[in-house]
Amino acid sequence: MDDRAAPQSAVFELPKVDVMMDTRDLLAHAKKDTEKLQDYFVVDADGHISEFPFWQDIISRMDNDVYRDMARSFKDRPGSPPGLHNAVPGMLYQDMFGRIPHQQRQGEDAPAQPHKMVTLTQRAMDTMGLDYMVVLPTPMLVLGMHPQAEIEAAIGQAFNAWMVEDMIPHEPRMKNFIYLPFNDPDACLKEVEKYAANPAVLGYMVTSTRYRAVHHDAYMKVYAAIEASGKPITFHSGFHWGDESMKQCNRFLSMHAISFVYFNIIHMTNWIVNGIPERFPKMKVIWIESGLAWVPFIMQRLDSEYMMRTSEAPLLKRKPSEYMREMYYTSQPMERDNLELLESTFKAINAETQLLYASDWPHWDFDLPSSITQLPFLNEQQKRNILGLNAAKLFNLEVPKHKLGKANPGPVGAAAAAQGVRLVGE
Amino acid sequence: MPDIRVGKFDDIADGDHKIYATNGREVGVFRVGQNLHAWENHCPHAGGPICQGKIFGQVGEVLSPGKESRGLCYTGRKHIVCPWHGFEFDIETGKHPGDAHTRLRGIPVSVKDGDIYLTFNR
Secondary structure, three states, X not given: OOOOOOOOOOEEEEOOOOOOOOHHHHOHHXXXXXXXXXXXXXXXXXXXXXXXXXXXXXXXXXXXXXXXXXXXXXXXXXXXXXXXOOOOHHHOOOOOOOOOHHHHOOOOOOOOOOOHHXXXXXXXXXXXXXXXXXXXXXHHHHHHHXXXXXXXXXHHHHHHHHHHHHHHHHOOOEEEEEEOOOOOHHHHHHHXXXXXXXXXXXXXXXXXXXXXXXXXXXXXXXXXXXXXXXXXXEEEOOOOOOOOOHXXXXXXXXXXXXXXXXXXXXXXXXXXXXXXXXXXXXXOEEXXXXXXXXXHHHXXXXXXXXXXOHXXXXXXXXXXXXXXXXXXXXXOOOOOOOHHHHHHHHHHOOHHHHEEOOOOOXXXXXXXXXXXXXXXXXXXXXXXXXXXXHHHHXXXXXXXXXXXXXXXXXXXXXXXXXXXXXXXXX | OOOEEEEEHHHXXXXXXXXXXXXXXXXXXXXXXXXXXXXXXXXXXXXXXXXXXXXXXXXXXXXXXXXXXXXXXXXXEEEEEOOOOOOEEEOOOOEEOOEEEEEOOEOOEEEEXXXXXXXXXX
C-alpha cells in the first residue's frame, strides 16, 4: 500500500506492480480524476471479469446434467483446465509476456463473501468513479468459434444464470448483457425470453468472433423477441488468430488491431445491406470494442457501393450511413493519436447522442473516464452524455439529481425531461 | 524547495529501480552502473504509474545481410514498461522507442555522501 496521506516532508517507497497488487492501488492515479467526476453520471458499457478462476461455480449452473458432468470431469486433470471451453491459453498474449500484470492475473486478496469477483468489480468501479458497470466475460468472447453449438449453448446458459442470479444481486451497480449462443438460434431465443423482464439485464450480447451470417433467416425470431423486449442487441468483437486471413499476421499486435474490426465490419455490412434495421425498426444496436475509426470507414465504403448497386440492397430506404448514425457505439479502445481524425469520427457517428463510454477494465487496453473528459473538442454536456447520460436513456437507468449537470437551467425535473433521462425516485 | 533526500545509493542494485513519494510527487530512480536517472511516475499516455512497472530489455529484430528476418533479440538497452497499458521508455533517455516526442519527465537527481537527492524545480 502506498501512503499518500502522510506528512508532506516524509518520503515513502512505492511498491512495484505485480499480479498481487490491490486494484485500488494499481488505479490510484485514476483516483485523482475520479474526484473530479463526483457529479457526473458514469456508466461503463463494457467491463469484464476473468471467468476461469470461477469456472467450477459457472459450470455448476448448467441445466443439462450430462454437459455439467463432462465439464466437471476436467477438474482433476493437471492444472484443472476450464472444461469444455475452446480457449487456447498458450496463445493469450494480451499481457505482453508479463509487462501488464493485471492482465495476467488479479491475484489480490479479496474476501470470499459475497464473492471475490464482486469485490474486484466494486474496487474497480469505486476507483474509476463508475455508477454502473456492464460486467461481461473474457475467454467466452471466443466461444462462438466452438465447434459444438450445443456446448456453446450449455456454457452460455450457465454463465448467464451464474452472473444474473448468483452475482449481480450482491451489487446492484453491476449490470449485464446476456450471452447469446449465436450458433444455436433456438437457444438464443430461450435466453432472450428468460431475461426479457430482468432489470439487471440491459441487453443481449452476440460475441462477434464467429462465422455466422447475421442476416440468416434463422435469427429473425430472435431479433423479433429482442425488439419486443425493448433491450438492445450488442455485437462485442474479439480476435481469432486461427482465421485464415489473420494467419497472415505474425505478431499479436497486427492480428489484434485488425481482427476486432474485421468481425464487426462483416456483421455491420450484412446487417445493413440485408435491411435488418428496416425489418426491425425499433431494435436498438450497440457495437462494442472495435474502437471508432472503423465506423466512418465502412460508412463511406457502403454508401459509395450502395449508390451504384442499389438493386442489391432493396430493403434499404436510405443510405447505409444514415442507419449507422442511429446505432450506438462504445468508446474503447478509442484511437486518439490524431485528435482531428477523432473529432471527425465523433461527428460522423453523432457521438453526442450515440456514443457510450466503456472501460474494458481489466483488459490491457482499457480506457478510463478521463479518456472522454480530456478530449478538447467536447463541451461539458457532450462529455456528460458520452460518459453516462446516453446510456441512461438507452438502458432506462435512473440518474441522481445532482448528476444531471448544469447545461439545462431551471427546475431539475425539466432538465431531466429535456435530456430524456429518469431521475432517481421518480 | 531544497533538495530532498529519498534514499541511499547502495539500496538500489545495478539495473534496478525504486519509486519514492514525497511532497505530493512520485519519482522513479533507476540505477545504470554508477549513474542514476530519475523520472516522474506519470505515463504521458494515460497517467499510469509508469515507474512502478517492470524493467524489460528492449526487443530488437535481427536481419540478415539480405534483409531477411532472423528473429527477435535483446538490444542491451533497458526499458521501463507502464503496467497500465504497456507503453515503454528507455530508462536512460526517458524516450519512447517509437516516438521521441513521447517521453517521461525527468527530475534532477544527485548523490551526496551515498545519499540520493531529488531536486524539484516546482
